[in-house]
Amino acid sequence: MSPTQKNYLISLGQKARAASRKLAAANTSIKNRALHLMAKSVRAGQDRILSANALDIAAARDKGLGQALVKRLELDQVKIEAMARGLEEVAALPDPVGEVVTGWRRPNGLEINQIRVPFGVIAVIYESRPNVSSDAAALALKAGNAVILRGGSETLTTNRTLVDLLSGTLAAAGLPAEALQLVADPDRHLVEGLLGMRDYVDLVIPRGGAGLIRMVVEKARVPVIETGVGNCHVYVDERADLNKAKRIVINAKVSNPAACNAAETLLVHEAVAARLLPDLLAELRQMGVEIRGCDKTRSLFGGQLADGVQAVTEEDWSTEYLDLILAVKVVGGLEEAVEHIRRYGTRHSEAIVTDDYGRARRFTEAIDAAVVYVNASTRFTDGHEFGFGAEVGISTQKLHVRGP
């Protein structure tokens, strides 16, 4: 990092710190007014956003980025409207600041209240999806924090326009414009710089793939909320309702395979494998899911197919496919399933399908994950599904907060 870059970061940090103090003292109606103005500004600025986005897309194509990646950074009218509505939804959420979580009086008369307060300055480091800019800004501001955003270099023009439009409304609501800033230098070294600014950054949230999260955890000197890597399992027990099991597995795998809470591996009790797998796997294949099976799975199911079932490898067990691929293993029982999940799981979302009360209890106690499900799909791990309204990500770390 050059001295100029260092000074740039420190200046961002100092402005964010000063702004955070005003944000922390801002009452709910001021913050909500800002969020509504932001929504308006995003809608009114649609053309500017789309032009900026077109430049990013053209540059990405020139660089030869893959179609899937280009797709991710592409905005359209629907996505821009979704951003605006997201801002309004966050305005409608309750304000966490000042909530008295609990309070008590000690025998000596000391009165103690535990009160929710803002973090101060939150840095969000993300990859190509530009809608994270408005989502993260909205949630952080609502909770009384200043935000420093650092998106992917391939969406810098889009993010710059977005942050311009969003932060440009803050003054009108009576809040400092510096409450929302973007690191506008694409040099990777600035991310490392940001991760070390213990005086100016109170929390960093990485949002993206496993590589980004690993890098942040490795380099950060500020506290991190780890989000996202989800190698999630569904275990179908001997005592499962097999119709329920089918619906849960299909939902967990197919409803949004690119999501971190999608199932990647299906574990099936050997006593029900012969009854469950042939139908279920045939149905999944019809939906475009590639099956990678253990030997038992292949002997149970593969024989029916001209092309058979691909053999699963050790690497598959620890892979978050984020795609229409499912690894399948027949296990001897609950304990083998628990051992498998302990070994390969990422402590995100894990599910058991069973009608046996004792086994459900054993699974929920033995499995260490942000969310453990009984007879429900891993796909429910989501801020909206939990009733929280919105989310920055799914925390898989163990210090508060854990989950959506």
Next chain:
Amino acid sequence: MSPTQKNYLISLGQKARAASRKLAAANTSIKNRALHLMAKSVRAGQDRILSANALDIAAARDKGLGQALVKRLELDQVKIEAMARGLEEVAALPDPVGEVVTGWRRPNGLEINQIRVPFGVIAVIYESRPNVSSDAAALALKAGNAVILRGGSETLTTNRTLVDLLSGTLAAAGLPAEALQLVADPDRHLVEGLLGMRDYVDLVIPRGGAGLIRMVVEKARVPVIETGVGNCHVYVDERADLNKAKRIVINAKVSNPAACNAAETLLVHEAVAARLLPDLLAELRQMGVEIRGCDKTRSLFGGQLADGVQAVTEEDWSTEYLDLILAVKVVGGLEEAVEHIRRYGTRHSEAIVTDDYGRARRFTEAIDAAVVYVNASTRFTDGHEFGFGAEVGISTQKLHVRGP
């Protein structure tokens, strides 16, 4: 770190991970039984502990360690009995594991429960006081965690004996002995190794001085609960009850100056400085407190003394004395006090003395610290005072948990 040392650490980690699973599933009565057996074992092993401690003390004196440091690592019958009683007190505390913090049902029928679970494996890194070994072990085990302890090298013999006595009782209670382990190699590199073991350590808690905490934050790849550095302030407002103010300042400075929650700087509103300071500072001096004052303090008070009052320096404002020294500053008002605390405070414990409701509110909102007091001493920041029973330290970081 040599390959042998690396293997040693990994082996500690693997054993701790395996033990943590049994601990997590252990019910309250088993854990309490273990704690009571530990207390018995500490009492019965008093002679062994004292002999081991005598060896550490002799070695420390040979190395020329200062008297204060030697004092810290010294155990006696009273301290050993306090350890045993501490273990029994933790047994008497409620078990946090399994507590349903909150729960709700979604419109689609999904039932969500937020349940307290153990961390898994906790590493505690501490300095010379050997009683941390039993305190930290007791709290971690009660909360269903395996523990890896790493004390100061100057108390290795004492800690080895203590951990032997403590972990030796676990099997009799039906728990794995590996739930409590000590890093018995004094090489500093092993601390760094421990801080990087993301597969085997879920949380690290440094307990000690600013240097230790800085080192841990700098090197850790596992989540950290930062504890302890307390540059705490008492601000006496214009509208304060001056008798109350005196008692609070004296308590905050004198009752245990070596504690992290002791006040280091007194800020006084200029309107009451002339009435408060001469008496208060004279009284503090009689109690052995050295005063380091700003110019106004010196002109108000110093004139009465043959030797005057030492001038405070910029360095004093950011020093945690942990000693009978008090920096004193006369300020123009509440906002100057807030600015001073924001600049020099360590977000530990901060107090205002005032009878003005609005100023009390402004102070509690503007000051970002683990605990903010109105008309009470900073010394109340303590697990026992809060009614929690026991504590590993005072967390000054902002991810959960914050405070004792």
